[in-house]
Amino acid sequence: MTLDAATPPRTHGTVRVVGTGLLGTSAALALSMRGVDVVLTDPSPTAVALARDLGAGRFAADGDDPALVLVACPPDVVADVVAGELERFPRAVVTDVASVKGGPLAALAARGADLSRYVGSHPMAGRERSGAVAARTDLFAGRPWVIAATSESGPAAVQAVRDLATDCGGVPVTMAAQSHDEAVALVSHAPQVAASLVAARLRDASEPAVGLAGQGLRDVTRIAGSDPVLWAQILAANAAPVADVLEALRGDLDEVITALRALADDPAAPGARVRLARAIADGGAGRDRIPGKHGSAPTLYTTVVVVVPDRPGALGRLLTDVGDAGVNLEDLRLEHSEGQAVALASIDVLPAAADPLTEALRARGWTVPR
Ligand SMILES: NC(=O)c1ccc[n+]([C@@H]2O[C@H](COP(=O)([O-])OP(=O)(O)OC[C@H]3O[C@@H](n4cnc5c(N)ncnc54)[C@H](O)[C@@H]3O)[C@@H](O)[C@H]2O)c1
Numbered sequence: 001m002t003l004d005a006a007t008p009p010r011t012h013g014t015v016r017v018v019g020t021g022l023l024g025t026s027a028a029l030a031l032s033m034r035g036v037d038v039v040l041t042d043p044s045p046t047a048v049a050l051a052r053d054l055g056a057g058r059f060a061a062d063g064d065d066p067a068l069v070l071v072a073c074p075p076d077v078v079a080d081v082v083a084g085e086l087e088r089f090p091r092a093v094v095t096d097v098a099s100v101k102g103g104p105l106a107a108l109a110a111r112g113a114d115l116s117r118y119v120g121s122h123p124m125a126g127r128e129r130s131g132a133v134a135a136r137t138d139l140f141a142g143r144p145w146v147i148a149a150t151s152e153s154g155p156a157a158v159q160a161v162r163d164l165a166t167d168c169g170g171v172p173v174t175m176a177a178q179s180h181d182e183a184v185a186l187v188s189h190a191p192q193v194a195a196s197l198v199a200a201r202l203r204d205a206s207e208p209a210v211g212l213a214g215q216g217l218r219d220v221t222r223i224a225g226s227d228p229v230l231w232a233q234i235l236a237a238n239a240a241p242v243a244d245v246l247e248a249l250r251g252d253l254d255e256v257i258t259a260l261r262a263l264a265d266d267p268a269a270p271g272a273r274v275r276l277a278r279a280i281a282d283g284g285a286g287r288d289r290i291p292g293k294h295g296s297a298p299t300l301y302t303t304v305v306v307v308v309p310d311r312p313g314a315l316g317r318l319l320t321d322v323g324d325a326g327v328n329l330e331d332l333r334l335e336h337s338e339g340q341a342v343a344l345a346s347i348d349v350l351p352a353a354a355d356p357l358t359e360a361l362r363a364r365g366w367t368v369p370r
């Protein structure tokens with residue numbers, strides 16, 4: 001499922017987005033692009049103004065009568081905010097996108113909230129950056145969007161949240177809150193800790209050592225740039241399942257260390273190389289199970305990679321040439337290592353623009369590898 005601005009939305013009525021950071025603004029952008037009426041609110045006036053200016057919707061106002069409320073605030077406060085929205089809008093369906101589902105559900109049940117109109121959800125899509133400025137219309141394209149319905153959820157409420165996920169480009173997947181929390185401990189929360197710990201080893205490393213960093217390290221550590229406060233909340237809210245996964249990982253690490261110590265003492269240590277090879281092979285087998293090409297989801301955009309000389313003004317010239325080619329740049333990433341003579345610019349454009357842009361840039365002397 002990808003986003004298609006031309007198809008009418010399944011969502012009817014106004015959607016109120018509470019919390020206009022990365023997730024809330026991305027959902028609001030996707031819904032607005034489909035023609036859904038979206039109203040925005042956030043305790044931070046800057047956050048909500050940014051979202052509005054990006055085209056995510058209009059400011060919430062007294063008299064709004066949303067059919068659906070999407071709560072996209074930090075996990076620590078999500079139960080309070082959902083409870084408040086259920087009370088304030090007694091006819092609306094309320095969902096949230098917090099990364100942990102069991103805690104908020106239990107808190108809402110404990111305070112007697114109307115669980116027939118609350119259906120927690122969780123799009124398995126995000127970025128290592130926060131805030132509306134990092135939002136992307138296609139953030140959810142092709143990604144699983146968990147619908148954590150309960151026996152108390154009203155069927156119409158469940159359908160409304162499924163439709164919302166679909167309108168945002170996501171693929172709805174029904175899963176109970178507890179199963180969800182155990183699954184994301186394995187596929188999201190423990191990997192975040194592992195990436196952060198690997199990257200933390202670099203903090204006090206020498207410049208020459210860090211300067212050698214290649215693509216492997218970049219791939220393993222991308223999410224180490226995530227928001228520490230958000231992640232402290234996520235990990236604390238899913239503590240036991242994450243600890244279970246990390247304990248198993250510690251066992252695997254201990255086995256690898258034992259094999260390496262044995263080889264350090266005796267390069268012919270029996271069985272040690274087999275253990276190392278098995279660790280790498282098991283990793284390959286696990287990685288092969290990640291759905292999608294290299295685990296990535298289809299997006300709206302095609303990436304054109306351009307070699308950029310490490311000279312003052314080169315990137316500026318490239319951006320000017322992209323503009324002169326009449327192509328709208330959707331996103332830009334730059335990869336450059338200390339001491340390298342060139343950088344690689346990854347330019348995301350709409351698929352139809354990729355070939356014309358490649359031709360135009362080559363005609364202007366840029367190297368655009370196949
Ligand atoms: N970042 C990700 O990759 C990702 C992916 C899936 C789900 N989530 C979940 O989405 C939610 C939002 O994460 P994000 O990455 O968009 O964070 P963010 O920091 O980009 O945005 C959070 C927004 O919530 C607002 N906020 C704070 N307190 C609030 C309150 N009491 N009421 C309403 N809004 C409030 C903040 O001002 C901010 O604009 C979190 O619950 C997170 O677990 C995040």
Ligand SMILES: O=C(O)C(=O)C[C@]1(C(=O)O)C=C[C@@H](O)C=C1
Nearest residue numbers: 099123124125126127128188223
């Ligand atoms: O891609 C990233 O940057 C993410 O970390 C996204 C990610 C994930 O682990 O896949 C992180 C937390 C969310 O709750 C959902 C998605």
